[in-house]
Amino acid sequence: MKKVLIIIAALCLLASGVWFGLAAASKSTLAAWFEARQADGWLVSHDPIEVKGFPLSLNATIPNLELADPETGWLWSGPAILIDQALLSAGDISVTWPSAHVFATPEARFDIASAQFQSNLQLEPTRNLAVSGAATQLRDLTLQRANDAAWQASLDAATITFTRLQNEDQTYDLNAAIEGLSLPQGLRARLDPAGVMPTIFEQSSLDATLTFDRPWDLEALEQARPQFTAIQIDEASAIWGDMVLRASGAVTVDAQGIAEGDLALRAENWRAMLDMALRARVISQDLYQMLDGGLGLFAQLSGQPENLDIILRFSGGAVFAGPIPIGPAPRLILR
Template identity: 35%
Template sequence: MLAIVLALAAGWAGYWFIGSSAVKSGVADWFEDRRAEGWTAEYGALSVAGFPNRFDTTLDAVALEDPASGLGWRAPFIQIMALSYRPNHVIVIWPETQSFTDRGRAMTLDSTDMRASLVVAPSTALAPERVALTAEGLSLRPEGAALSEALSASSLRLAAERVEGAEARYHLGLAAADVAPAASLLAQIEGGGDLPRVIDSITADITADFTAPWDRAAIEAARPQPTRIEIIGMAMAWGGMALDAAGTLEVDAGGMPSGTLTLTARGWRDMLDAAEASSLLTSDMATTAERALTMMSGGQDTLEMPLRFGEGRVWIGPLPIAPAPVLRLQ
């Protein structure tokens, strides 16, 4: 019996050391491949610990930047932890401060606790099956800017799951609480009004189809692009204003959406004032829109209306109210 126990222990120890070596060399090879493609891909140290039941990988002084998209990320460390007997389920932990760049514009992201759970398909493509990210005390601001210029939230929950039976369809969820815009943006939106400093909540429940599955190629090569977005429910509560949206948009190859969203807006006059103050609407457009919306709502503070996307614009009935957003992922 002792001999059997010792043999099993030795076999497990051998498996762990072989597995940890494979993890370490796999990470190092991935960074080397990115450098060969012209990326900035650096780290100061790489270690794997957690014997005997986990592979806990830590990279220090990490820097990644894709020259094609102009997106970059730097952090003092990142930890990726997995059970040695279930290596396709990992926990990722980020530091309290990290930085991002977008075509030369640098941003600093602070948080008190940011981590994610990721389950990938057991293949070399590493296609995510389920992802859940949680973060507390988030603050995103331009590098070097004052804290008052940060976009912040007390908590953030993100979740994504691949829809079974569909190669590139995902169910996405978002919940953010106590979202505070930058002080300068809030002052611009207020336009002399008195909006609350904090947006109470933002939530979303969405199913999206993409041109390709999200896997390692989405990072190494090209990002999959949305082709269809079904908004099951999207809501925002901000003081006396509340906005709900539902509907389906088709997205063409250029990222232009078409379709209809049904909006239910409480406090729509305040929203119109905010859109005009922030220059999303001209004064003439805001005046025309207010007349039309007053008729549609019957003079009430709550309004339900279809918002149509087409011809590169957003429409309320026959009125174009804004350019349509371009839905392209860099």
């Protein structure tokens, strides 16, 4: 029995030594990564990193973190970010975002608040931390634009997954389900000035397959984002009151972010959508009249004039609704 106790004590000491060694290595790795970003010209600020979780996990807390990339104009700051890693599974990482944090792009700065903001990542340590899977859960989230009290969006819940296809380094399945999405008050007032529509979108979803010019790995954060080369939408849908919009199709994307391909749309109560686009100044009065006449003819021919089934064609940098040119196509560039 004495020998058994000695062996158990030795194993405990060995396990403790391993954990403390890995904890020190984890803290050192994080600190070195932040120092490398500073050397690249980033703004980096944080309080001392703490690592806990003995004996089965490594739970790193980075207090008062602020990261800003001057090249892209992105900024993130929050009171603390928690990174949890199972000791026996180096590639499985859980990130808990703070209940209140700030995210900024070159266009705007946003305050984010949520009851839950959790991301679970499956990374490949031997391949520059390439993402093989990611899942994010959101609950009771609000997005407030800085210096604009009328601009606030919110959602009740959302689940977003991003999974690399087997045997494909640069192609990923994206699935998103959003419940209780509420648009900013100013935009909602332009779309629905009479206030007859529900305040929230009942449900929105997206199932798509995305191909990029390179994998999503650590380089995507440190240097530049991978860019689209192809997008296949199996199904995208949004329901707002009596308006339902569904889409599917596929496009290729060139190096300038210009799409080529077709997108099939089904719009239920489509004229209400067209009216909203006009009120929101998405389309001009002239284009509204042209679309109303042309699309109305398509809808009449289908036998259901309140619903519209049509193909959006992306070609030569422009978008066409059937034979009707709508305008220039948006450039699909990730900053």
